[in-house]
Structures are given as structure tokens and as C-alpha cells.
Amino acid sequence: MDNSCLIKIDNVSKVFKRKGMFRNEPEVKALDNVSLTVKKGEVLGIIGESGSGKTTLGKLILGLLKPGSGNISFADIDNSSSQNGKPIVQVIFQDPYDSLSHMMTVEQLVAEPCIIQNRKNFDRNRIVLALESVGLTPVESFLHKYPHTLSGGQRQRVAIARAMITEPDMIIADEPISMLDASIGVDILNLMLDMKERTGITFMFITHDIAAAAYISDNIAVMKEGKIVEYGSREQIISDCCHEYTKSLLLSASTGTFNNTSFDDK
Amino acid sequence: MHEITVVQRLKSPKGISGLAILCSFIFIAIAAPFLTSYSPDDISSRPLLEPNSEHLLGTDDVGRDIFSNLLYGARTSLAVALIVSSGVLIIGTLAGVFSGYTGGNLDRVMMRGVDIFLMIPDLPLILILAAYLRPSLWNIIFILIVMGWPVGARITRAQTRTLRVSGHVDFARISGAGNWYVIKRHIVPDLYPIMITTIVMQSIRAILSESGLAFLGLGDPSYPSWGTMIKYAISYPLVFFTDAWMWWLMPAGVCITLLVLSFVLVGQALEGDK
Amino acid sequence: MPLLDVKELSVNFSTKEGVHHVLKNVDLNINKGEIVGLIGESGSGKSTLAMTVLDINSRNREMSGNISFMEERIDNLKKERMRNIRGKHIGSVPQSSMNALDPLVKIRSQFFETIKAHTDMSRQEMLSLTARSLEMVGIDPLRMNSCPYEFSGGQRQRIMIALSMLLSPELIIADEPTTALDATVQLKITTLLKDVVQQKNTSMLVISHDLHTISRICDRIYIMYAGRIVETGTRDEILNDPVHPYTQKLLASRLPLMCEPVRVKGISGTPPSTLKKYEVCEFMERCDKVSDICRTVRPPECTGNVKVACHMECHLE
Structure with missing residues (x-):
């Protein structure tokens, strides 16, 4: 190829x-x-x-x-x-309401791909960095929010952060x-x-x-x-x-x- | 549903009153031996005594203390409610999630099986089985679970089917999650509201069925039951010609109503009704 | 006298979290034969404005100000009278109206339902009216015996427009009529809306978040931000000569169709909460033309002859 x-x-x-x-x-x-x-x-x-x-x-x-x-x-x-x-390959879906589980906080959502891939040892700093890179600052105020309290644009940013966190190709x-x-x-x-x-x-x-x-x-x-x-x-x-x-x-x-x-x- | 929401919802007037009634019944059930000095089966005194300081609600036609029967009856009702609802919950959820998540032909076969269970009318079967099997409390519990789980499985399966194709499940799969992870983190948490409803509905059903069967004489004679109390009271020919019904018949009926009401109130509060 | 005249309309909703100030001192009018964009x-x-005019959101609502329609106050009418006005005099194409039709009930029956509610026509008249209105929106009248699920999204939207026009209302309120449709269908639907309004000589209020799609059919445009009208003017005024920083940013956020890569700026920041009561301009936090006066004094209200709710306008004069 x-x-x-x-x-x-x-x-x-x-x-x-x-x-x-x-x-x-x-x-x-x-x-x-x-x-x-x-x-x-x-x-x-x-x-x-x-x-x-x-x-x-x-x-x-x-x-x-x-x-x-x-x-x-x-x-x-x-x-x-x-x-x-x-x-x-990672994905960002159309519907930011459906693609983020409403039972998880922003921190859990962004950490999820990491947790799935290498179980325990991942760097918590990566979550903070990922959220910063998508412009969800100050990060601390977002970490413990649930998706239903965010606006559509903010949810889509969370979706991008979680897609980016595993450094996909x-x-x-x-x-x-x-x-x-x-x-x-x-x-x-x-x-x-x-x-x-x-x-x-x-x-x-x-x-x-x-x-x-x-x-x-x-x-x-x-x-x-x-x-x-x-x-x-x-x-x-x-x-x-x-x-x-x-x-x-x-x-x-x-x-x-x-x-x-x-x-x-x- | 998040923990915070659950607590918030239970703090509504309905939730608080429901919980208060439920907790007092649980307290009565646990503390029964300390609240009365009589055993429910003991023939402790002369029959048909009117309420007095020793027998708070008098005695029945063979001389058993009605008050202690009432207290120990709460034990039976709550135990049946607890075991049946958790049995239905566990079997129903497992079957529903498994069937809905696997899909395909297995799902089809399982759901047809569930349909057959759902077609059988509840009460007649319980009557027949209760009559054929020895009348024991465990048989009643067994029958109620067997007849109850298909309902739970149906609802759980429908919800699982919807969740299985939702965006957050797709995302987890793309990130490399296995089936077990998806079920544990994405499907089961979303089933909590359904589970709570199942517990409430099945508890109500269990309490009413147990009392009903006991009333029809198919209960377990070795456990005191509100249904049995009503049965004996009603079959005593003179109960309505004297004042006896006030302390013999009514308290058991009121207890059944209150306990069911407490479950209904808690259930409504959890659904967000104020 | 305008056909619809909304004056100093404020709407609050009291909820568990507090009081939501959704509409603040809104002035809006629609003349006969006009298409007005919001x-x-x-x-x-x-959308709250539309629902308040139609009086279909009265739960937990507190409102002040007045709404007149055809020279009649309609903000505190009896329910029966309001029901008579809705459908017959004010038609509405609701949000996500593609899904507003019952998918399993024949188109014909759904049209008849509306006709019967307001008039007493014979069956023959109802049939011909239904056929005519379907024809107007480009749906084969022979298909009136089909159910909505047999139609595509764009076709359902057409049927919905036909339904809202059925009794030739004086005013149509279309809430996001093109959202959720494909780009090529969007163009057709906006064209259709314009044609229908001209043909039937009615007026229309079009509500959208997409200035660019909707502006092509509007005569006048109102720009709303945080429950307030921040700018109003004819289409050309708004598109060619916007004054309010929000309008400017909205226009600038249009994606160009150009060969060379360019960067377009969106509007940064988040929309303000309806729970908060603002003493100054709501847009200040996201505005990059803030001056000292913005921090202390409320900008003028967009009423009467004032067309822009911004201090900048005063300075220009």
C-alpha cells in the first residue's frame, strides 16, 4: 500500500x-x-x-x-x-446528547477510552490537558459536571476531548x-x-x-x-x-x- | 438516575411519608419480640377478649394475642416482599440484559418463552400450584418469582435493545471496550430507574398476593400473616355482630393498605412526582 | 396598524431552580404581506415568543406587556377564543414539524380534522380544499390517502406547510422550518415558503438560528439575544450594514464557499443564563467592542424608533 x-x-x-x-x-x-x-x-x-x-x-x-x-x-x-x-480510529457523533452517557461526569467520560485501553495506569493530567485543549476552561469547574448541564457546543467539545485523549491516528x-x-x-x-x-x-x-x-x-x-x-x-x-x-x-x-x-x- | 436525584426526589412530601410508613413497618418487624411478650401462636389467654392493657388488641377465637400476630405478620409480609422483588429483579435483569444484548435468534427464542409465561394468567396458576404444592411460604415465594420475572425481563430487554445502539455504547466499542465493560458501565446504570420501579411494583404484588393466598387458606400456617388473620376473623360468624371486628379484622386490613401505600408513595416520589 | 403587534412583552417562568427571565421587553410587529425573520x-x-403569541405555554408563565392581532388584544383571551384563532387565523409550522404529523393517520384525515375544527364544510369541499393545498406545496393530491411515514422528511415538511395554510390564516408562524433538512431541500422549502406567502397574500414569522438560510426570504429581520431584541431592520440593512456587535459576529460566522483556505471566527463564550438578571448589556461578556459605558449603563431598548440595542449606535450619531 x-x-x-x-x-x-x-x-x-x-x-x-x-x-x-x-x-x-x-x-x-x-x-x-x-x-x-x-x-x-x-x-x-x-x-x-x-x-x-x-x-x-x-x-x-x-x-x-x-x-x-x-x-x-x-x-x-x-x-x-x-x-x-x-x-x-476514533469518532465524534452527530448527536452530543446521545453519545455521552448521562450517568457519567465529564471527567469519567473523557477518561473512558483510557480506562478501556489500559485499565488502571493512566495519567489524570491527560484529562485536564485534553479538556484544556478543547477550550473547556477552567477545567476544574467542568470535571464534575454531568453532560445534561452543558450546552450543545460544550458537549460536542467533551466529545472531541474524549476522542483525542488516546491520541488516535x-x-x-x-x-x-x-x-x-x-x-x-x-x-x-x-x-x-x-x-x-x-x-x-x-x-x-x-x-x-x-x-x-x-x-x-x-x-x-x-x-x-x-x-x-x-x-x-x-x-x-x-x-x-x-x-x-x-x-x-x-x-x-x-x-x-x-x-x-x-x-x-x- | 444519579444518587443526588434519588435523595432529592425522596425528600418530597410523598417520598418522606412513604419512607416514614415503610421504616416504621421495618422497625416493627425487626423489634417484634421486644414490643410484645406473647408469641403469635401461643394460646395466651381466654378467647375473644376485648382490648385491655395486657392484650392491646384483645385475643381471637382461640385465645391468641392479636397484637403480636399483627407485629409478626409484618415480618412475613416484608420478608416476602424483599425476597420476591429481589428475586424478580435479579433473574429478570439478567435474562433481559442477556437476551437484549445478544440479540438474534437467541433473543427471539427467549422472548417467545417469556411471552408464554406472560400469557398464563397469574392468579389461577398460583392457586393451582399453591394447592398442589405443600402450602409453605417458600412455595409462595417461588411461584411469585417464577410468575414475576418475565415482566422484568421484557422491560429490561426493551431498554437494553435501545441502549445497545446508542451513541455512547458505540463510542465505548470503538474505543475497544468488551461486552462485559459495556454492560457494566453503560447498560446496567441506565437500567436503575427500571430496577427501582420493578422493586416497588413487585413488592406490592408480593404483599397483596401473599395476603390474598393466606386469606384463601393457601398460606403457610406456620407463619403469622395478615391474610390469615383476616381469614379467621371473617370466618368467625359473630365478628360483625359484636365490636370484635374493630380490633380483630380491621388492624390487619389497615396494615396491608398502609404497607402497600408506602411502596406506592416511594415509587411515585422516585418517579419525580411530588 | 400592523397585523401582529407585540409590545413590551416580558415572560418569566418560575421553576425549581428559580425564575427564568426568558423574554425581556420585546417589541415586534408584522405588517400584512410581510415575511419577518426572528x-x-x-x-x-x-421559540418562547412564538409559543406565547399562540398561547400554548401558559404553564408556570408570568407575562406582562401586550400582544395585539388584527387590532384585538389576544394576550388574555379565553381559551376557547384563542383556540379559534389558532389554526384559523394564525397557522403554525411547529419546530421539528416533520414529526408533528401522526405517522399512521392518513394525510386526508389529518387535514379534515383541522377543517372540521374551525368550519363546517361538506365532504366534497373539504376534499377539494385539501387537494388544492397539497397541490400548492407540490405534493400530488392523489397521495392524500397515504400516511406520513410514506413520505420523506422534506415532503412531510411540505405537507405541514400545506396544513398550516389550509384555512388561509392571516399569519403563519414557522419555527425552524428548515433545520434538520438536507441542504438542497432547505433551499426548496424556503423558496416554497416565500411562494406560498405571496400566493395566499398572508404574513409570516420565520424563526431560526440560521441567519443565512432564512434571510433570503425575509423582508425584515429581528435579531434576538438572551431574550431581548438587539437589532432590527430590513433585510438589506441587517445583512449589509449590521450595527450591533452580535449581528456583526453572526454575519461574520458564515462559512464562505471559497477555494483558498480562510479562517472564520465563531462567537466565543457561552450564552448567558436565563436565571441571572442583568443590569447591563447581556452580550458584554462575549463582545469585543466593550467600552466604559457598557459596564455601567444599560444600552437603549429596541423599541419605537430605536433599531439597535447598543451604546455604539448612540456614539455613531
Whole structure:
């Protein structure tokens, strides 16, 4: 495998069968022969509408689902924190309400990946550092809070802190800002960009919002109905895309721009 | 539910009154030998005495002290409630979590089994079994647990199914957590509210069933029971023609009602009702 | 006289934790045929304003000020009368309205339910009205016998809009009509809202946290922060010439669609608690244009001719 590749997805398909009581429901093809490589240190944006299979792709990489056909190969990585030479992949979910257990304090939540991985001996300072790095300061005032007392943006920061604490090689962010206010979402995107600059971590950013993807990504893949319809660098996608669907996405993102067109003369 | 919330909720008027009644019953049950000098089975005096300083609630038709029967009856009721509810809780939770977490065909088979248990009408089966097995307290407890756990398992399983696909469980798995860790840290803690409801509901059911069976004469004659007291009182032909019902029949009925009420109040308080 | 006129509206909710000051001295009006946008972040009280106008949040509520609709005070009407106004005169597209339809009840029955509650039409009239309103939002009228679960999220949102327009209300309140929809669908829904308002000649109040998506259809915009209107103006005024630092920051936090990587600044800090009573400007903690006067004196209220609740505006003049 190429040295610069972190993950290589090869002709992966995934079909969901729905079992009915008397007859089988029609199959849903979530992914249809998808091939994609994730390069080391890049931010790869995956854009698609709901039902396009973008979340399924993330789940396959995370190992939460098994591919129906095709395979996903990981690069060998020299990383002390990884046991089997496979890169560590972490995740930030869309819904910061559902992804943080409401029975745990912020400290327990952030410490969890460490506790799972090396049971007892981990440095408590790492929790403090992780929370500081996501801007939850003063740290002491947050450590013993429960997630339901935090705002949506703060919860998403906790989610980022706990994803970062094991120093993963890659983070899959599945619609991390779609449930947040626009201005708070920008802060989360900036935080992710800072993380990438500081640690060189690879991001896979799954979203339905082309503006957000264009803001953060180096390369962008556009998905529709389980297929990748267009892949290219940010510049390529924004300035000369070929696929109709990408064009319609760009149009919907730009008609809101007030200084070029007003609504009526669209 | 966090510890703080539990304490807060129990501090509501309902919670406090429920706990007060429950605690006084527990105190009575524990301290029974010190509160009365008679054993509940002893024929201690002449039958059908009216309340006096020696027999606070008089004696029944064979001369047993009603007051001491009442005190020791609390022991029986509370013990049955405790054993049945914890039995149902343990078996129901284990089965529910196991079935819901494993999923697939095993889950399907187990749930059909539970469905069969749920289809059998409770009371007739208890009556038949209680009649066939020797009437002993342990048989009653056994039957109540056997008939009770499928309810617990069903609710626990449904909640486990929801939790199994929730974001925080997914995150723990991605971080490399095993099944045991996920169950211990992410599923069981989320089941606490359900567990509390199970304990409360099953205690109520156990108390009422035990008294009911005892009233029907299927109880254990070797343990004093409020149900048995009511049975004897009612079957005594003259109980309603004299004042005897006031100290013979009524106290046992009031005790059953109060004990059940205390559980209901505690349960409602824990659900956040003020 | 505006169609809807909200004057000096303050709303508090008393809870266990204390009194939440959710709306503070809000002035807002909507003229006939206008689309007015109400923009604010989550927790700023924008949905509370909508629910207070519709009077569907009266539990634990203390309110002062007055609300007039079609020249009639509606803030202390009897429940029956208010129910008559809701649906018939004020339509509402509620938050997460995609889920506001009963998934297993036929579209037709859900429409009939609304019609029957307010008028006594014959079955034939109801059918044709339902068909017409579905057609207006681009749903095939033949599908009125289907259940909502057979439709996609965007289609359900269209049906919900059709339902809110059914009895040609004078005013429609749409709470976050595009949130939770895909980007391309968002564009279609906003376009539809605009078309529908023009076609039926009604007025609309659109509530959103997303200034950029909503601004394309609004005639006038109110910016709300911590329960207060901080700036108001026509769409062009707000978009091209914002004065309040919060509005400026909101506009600046728009993600550009550009080839060169740029950094956009969000609004740092957290929204203020509704439990606290502020003696000075609520936005001070997150503002980077704080001057001495901000620390001591309350900025002007956004009422009457005052369009910006900020000291800076006074200095400019």
C-alpha cells in the first residue's frame, strides 16, 4: 500500500436486508462499490444527503458494521499506543446528547477510552490537558459536571476531548455540527482545524453541508445513493465540479449569499 | 438516575411519608419480640377478649394475642416482599440484559418463552400450584418469582435493545471496550430507574398476593400473616355482630393498605412526582 | 396598524431552580404581506415568543406587556377564543414539524380534522380544499390517502406547510422550518415558503438560528439575544450594514464557499443564563467592542424608533 495512505477502501458494498414477518422487504443498498483512500494528515470531507450512505461508510471504517463485499485495509502504523500496528480510529457523533452517557461526569467520560485501553495506569493530567485543549476552561469547574448541564457546543467539545485523549491516528466526525447553532458550529470546526495543525491527525468529516465541508476539508467526496459521484480537492469541487448533484449542492449553498444574488432574481 | 436525584426526589412530601410508613413497618418487624411478650401462636389467654392493657388488641377465637400476630405478620409480609422483588429483579435483569444484548435468534427464542409465561394468567396458576404444592411460604415465594420475572425481563430487554445502539455504547466499542465493560458501565446504570420501579411494583404484588393466598387458606400456617388473620376473623360468624371486628379484622386490613401505600408513595416520589 | 403587534412583552417562568427571565421587553410587529425573520441562538427565547403569541405555554408563565392581532388584544383571551384563532387565523409550522404529523393517520384525515375544527364544510369541499393545498406545496393530491411515514422528511415538511395554510390564516408562524433538512431541500422549502406567502397574500414569522438560510426570504429581520431584541431592520440593512456587535459576529460566522483556505471566527463564550438578571448589556461578556459605558449603563431598548440595542449606535450619531 502507498505510504501516504492511511485507509484504503476497495469496492465496498453494503446491503441492508429487512426481514418482514411473511416476506422479505426490498433490500436497501446503502453502499454500492465504493472505493476511496484516506491520506495521512488530510481532512477528507464526505458530503451527501440523508440516505446517501455516508454514515454507513463511517461505521464500516469504525468496525461497527462489516462490509458486505470488498475490503477496507489499514496502513501499518508505528504507534506506541496501538497494539496491533493498526491505526487507531476514533469518532465524534452527530448527536452530543446521545453519545455521552448521562450517568457519567465529564471527567469519567473523557477518561473512558483510557480506562478501556489500559485499565488502571493512566495519567489524570491527560484529562485536564485534553479538556484544556478543547477550550473547556477552567477545567476544574467542568470535571464534575454531568453532560445534561452543558450546552450543545460544550458537549460536542467533551466529545472531541474524549476522542483525542488516546491520541488516535484518525477521527471520523459524523455531522458534528449539524445539531448546533451556526456560530457555535464554526467554533467546533475551528477547533478541529487547530487539532489537525497541532497534531497532524487525519480527519474524515461527514456532513450534508457543502459550505462546512469546503471550509474544513482538503479533499471532498460527494456521495449520492450509495455511490461516490465526485471526488476531488476542495478547489476542484468548488470551482469546477462536473456532476449535476454537486452543482445543485453548490447552488443551494450560494443562493443565500446576500451580496451576489437576492432571492427574487435567482 | 444519579444518587443526588434519588435523595432529592425522596425528600418530597410523598417520598418522606412513604419512607416514614415503610421504616416504621421495618422497625416493627425487626423489634417484634421486644414490643410484645406473647408469641403469635401461643394460646395466651381466654378467647375473644376485648382490648385491655395486657392484650392491646384483645385475643381471637382461640385465645391468641392479636397484637403480636399483627407485629409478626409484618415480618412475613416484608420478608416476602424483599425476597420476591429481589428475586424478580435479579433473574429478570439478567435474562433481559442477556437476551437484549445478544440479540438474534437467541433473543427471539427467549422472548417467545417469556411471552408464554406472560400469557398464563397469574392468579389461577398460583392457586393451582399453591394447592398442589405443600402450602409453605417458600412455595409462595417461588411461584411469585417464577410468575414475576418475565415482566422484568421484557422491560429490561426493551431498554437494553435501545441502549445497545446508542451513541455512547458505540463510542465505548470503538474505543475497544468488551461486552462485559459495556454492560457494566453503560447498560446496567441506565437500567436503575427500571430496577427501582420493578422493586416497588413487585413488592406490592408480593404483599397483596401473599395476603390474598393466606386469606384463601393457601398460606403457610406456620407463619403469622395478615391474610390469615383476616381469614379467621371473617370466618368467625359473630365478628360483625359484636365490636370484635374493630380490633380483630380491621388492624390487619389497615396494615396491608398502609404497607402497600408506602411502596406506592416511594415509587411515585422516585418517579419525580411530588 | 400592523397585523401582529407585540409590545413590551416580558415572560418569566418560575421553576425549581428559580425564575427564568426568558423574554425581556420585546417589541415586534408584522405588517400584512410581510415575511419577518426572528433570529437567535438556542436558548435566546425565540421559540418562547412564538409559543406565547399562540398561547400554548401558559404553564408556570408570568407575562406582562401586550400582544395585539388584527387590532384585538389576544394576550388574555379565553381559551376557547384563542383556540379559534389558532389554526384559523394564525397557522403554525411547529419546530421539528416533520414529526408533528401522526405517522399512521392518513394525510386526508389529518387535514379534515383541522377543517372540521374551525368550519363546517361538506365532504366534497373539504376534499377539494385539501387537494388544492397539497397541490400548492407540490405534493400530488392523489397521495392524500397515504400516511406520513410514506413520505420523506422534506415532503412531510411540505405537507405541514400545506396544513398550516389550509384555512388561509392571516399569519403563519414557522419555527425552524428548515433545520434538520438536507441542504438542497432547505433551499426548496424556503423558496416554497416565500411562494406560498405571496400566493395566499398572508404574513409570516420565520424563526431560526440560521441567519443565512432564512434571510433570503425575509423582508425584515429581528435579531434576538438572551431574550431581548438587539437589532432590527430590513433585510438589506441587517445583512449589509449590521450595527450591533452580535449581528456583526453572526454575519461574520458564515462559512464562505471559497477555494483558498480562510479562517472564520465563531462567537466565543457561552450564552448567558436565563436565571441571572442583568443590569447591563447581556452580550458584554462575549463582545469585543466593550467600552466604559457598557459596564455601567444599560444600552437603549429596541423599541419605537430605536433599531439597535447598543451604546455604539448612540456614539455613531
